[in-house]
Amino acid sequence: MIEIVGLKKVFENGFEALKSVDFTIEKGDLVCLLGPSGCGKSTILNMIAGLLTPTEGDIRFDGKSVVKTEPKDRNIGFVFQNYALYPHMTVEENVMFPLTVGDKKMKKAEAKPIAEKYMKLTNIEELKDKKPGTLSGGQQQRVAITRALVQNPEVLLLDEPLSNLDARLRLKIREEIRRLVKEVGITTIFVTHDQEEALSISDKIILLNEGVVQQDDDPQNLYLEPSNLFVAKFIGNPIINILPVEIKAGQMLHPEFSIPLERFSDERFKKGYQDGQYYIGIRPEDVIPADAEPDFTANIKSVELIGRERILNFDVNEIHSKSLVPIEVAIEEGNTQGFRFNLNKAFIFEKEGARIY
Ligand code: ATP
Numbered sequence: 001m002i003e004i005v006g007l008k009k010v011f012e013n014g015f016e017a018l019k020s021v022d023f024t025i026e027k028g029d030l031v032c033l034l035g036p037s038g039c040g041k042s043t044i045l046n047m048i049a050g051l052l053t054p055t056e057g058d059i060r061f062d063g064k065s066v067v068k069t070e071p072k073d074r075n076i077g078f079v080f081q082n083y084a085l086y087p088h089m090t091v092e093e094n095v096m097f098p099l100t101v102g103d104k105k106m107k108k109a110e111a112k113p114i115a116e117k118y119m120k121l122t123n124i125e126e127l128k129d130k131k132p133g134t135l136s137g138g139q140q141q142r143v144a145i146t147r148a149l150v151q152n153p154e155v156l157l158l159d160e161p162l163s164n165l166d167a168r169l170r171l172k173i174r175e176e177i178r179r180l181v182k183e184v185g186i187t188t189i190f191v192t193h194d195q196e197e198a199l200s201i202s203d204k205i206i207l208l209n210e211g212v213v214q215q216d217d218d219p220q221n222l223y224l225e226p227s228n229l230f231v232a233k234f235i236g237n238p239i240i241n242i243l244p245v246e247i248k249a250g251q252m253l254h255p256e257f258s259i260p261l262e263r264f265s266d267e268r269f270k271k272g273y274q275d276g277q278y279y280i281g282i283r284p285e286d287v288i289p290a291d292a293e294p295d296f297t298a299n300i301k302s303v304e305l306i307g308r309e310r311i312l313n314f315d316v317n318e319i320h321s322k323s324l325v326p327i328e329v330a331i332e333e334g335n336t337q338g339f340r341f342n343l344n345k346a347f348i349f350e351k352e353g354a355r356i357y
Contacts, residue, residue: 001027002048002155002187007057009043009211017043018211020057025204030181030188032198035208036234041191044208045157048189050074061154072102074155077148077186081160085132085143092128095119095147114150122146122180138169145177149184156181156188162197174201195235199223207231229353232281238311240281241321242349248275255317256296263343269357278356279349284311284324286342289331294338303333312337 002025009018018040025031033041046052048059050071058065066074085094092115099111106114119125122142132140141161148156161177162170178201181188192198198205199219207214207222214234215227226232232240245254252259289312298314298321305327312323312331323339331337348357 001025001062002189003058003060003063004044004048005058005060007044007047007059008055009040009047009052010055016211021208021211021213023206023213023216025187025189027187028182028185029203030178030190030201031204031206032202033189033191033206033208034195034198034234035193035214037193039208040211041193041208042159045078045159045189045191048155049076049078049157075151075153077151077153077156079141079144079148079156079158079161081163085140085147087132090129090131091124091135091143092119094132094143095124095150098147098151111150115146118146118150121183122149136169137165138173141165141173142176145180149186154187156186158188158190160191160193162192162194170197177201196237199235207234209234226281226347226355228355229279229281229349232347232349232355236283238284238322238324240283241287241316241319242279242281243316243319243321245278245280245348246276247273247278252278252280254280254296256298259295259341259343264346264348264357265344268344271356273348273356277351279351280341281347281349282341283345284322286345287321287323287339288342289323289325289329290338290340292338293340295340297336297338300331300333300335300337303331 004021004023007018007021010016021044033044035041043052047054050069054067059067086097089097095115095118096111099106099114100108119128122145124139124142124146127135127139132143162173165173174197202219205219205222206216209230215222215231222231222235226235233242243254245252250261252261296316298316300312300314302313304311308327310325310327310329312325314321347355349355
């Protein structure tokens with residue numbers, strides 16, 4: 001188990017990259033550190049690897065602090081964004097390399113069967129005599145992961161390992177990575193800024209913004225139960241609709257609609273609320289075309305086909321909004337269309353971002 005406790009990083013120039021980060025990772029789990037560029041993902045990974053020293057806080061492996069442990073003694077496999085394979089060595093030599101250097105240096109004859117075992121596991125045996133320059137991006141990625149695995153590390157750290165690959169290959173390799181790390185049973189921390197990638201492969205996601213954990217949860221909870229406005233906006237594609245509203249005298253008011261609060265379920269209010277300014281957040285699939293009793297009507301500006309669904313684009317009081325409908329729904333550009341909110345799936349946020357419903 002990995003425990004991150006009150007982790008803080010202030011760089012030499014005074015920039016506070018991490019405020020106070022806490023999370024735990026269970027043995028064998030695949031956890032994603034997710035967040036926009038600059039939120040502190042790599043900083044956390046580098047501190048776990050021992051390449052950066054925390055300003056405050058602790059990092060524990062199985063209950064023991066490792067902050068004073070040398071990187072080479074932490075038993076970690078690290079795969080960087082640009083795999084850094086040795087270009088003059090074959091695939092097999094690259095994979096064997098970590099075994100043949102350092103304190104626990106093995107003879108080549110001893111390292112070879114270990115390399116073979118892992119190359120079989122990662123399906124790169126056929127590439128063993130090739131040089132990295134002649135491999136595709138996905139193949140190079142597999143070699144880099146194999147090279148990290150041969151050392152039988154306790155933890156595998158992957159820093160944006162798919163960012164150099166094209167979209168189709170990313171899908172394939174991310175499935176492969178999940179299968180592989182689950183097969184080996186290795187605890188894995190995967191850094192990405194791509195929410196779909198994180199949702200698709202993780203046991204758990206730690207979503208960060210500006211050096212602060214926003215939510216630490218199962219992938220589906222980030223989508224279904226975002227803890228604040230930032231999480232709701234970051235997770236989900238097409239992006240959630242966010243509209244400013246006023247709550248006053250038992251009504252939710254907006255220039256284009258007014259909804260009695262009885263239509264919201266009492267149980268979903270996390271706490272009391274006062275009359276005032278809020279945001280309603282509602283995912284595109286929960287803004288449903290309705291000819292009878294619509295909450296509002298809008299002029300359809302464009303319709304996008306995305307596989308078996310369509311995105312309807314329209315403005316609600318000048319705010320660009322979307323509805324996601326099955327492909328069969330025949331609503332066209334230029335139509336005036338009524339919509340009804342599925343309020344059971346809506347969220348209400350305070351102006352500062354905290355979620356109240
Ligand atoms: P990306 O997805 O772009 O790699 P990230 O979430 O991994 O981003 P980090 O690399 O952890 O972000 O950086 C976090 C913040 O700390 C950034 O604002 C970055 O500019 C800053 N930072 C990183 N290294 C240093 C440094 N050595 N000195 C000062 N600031 C730094």
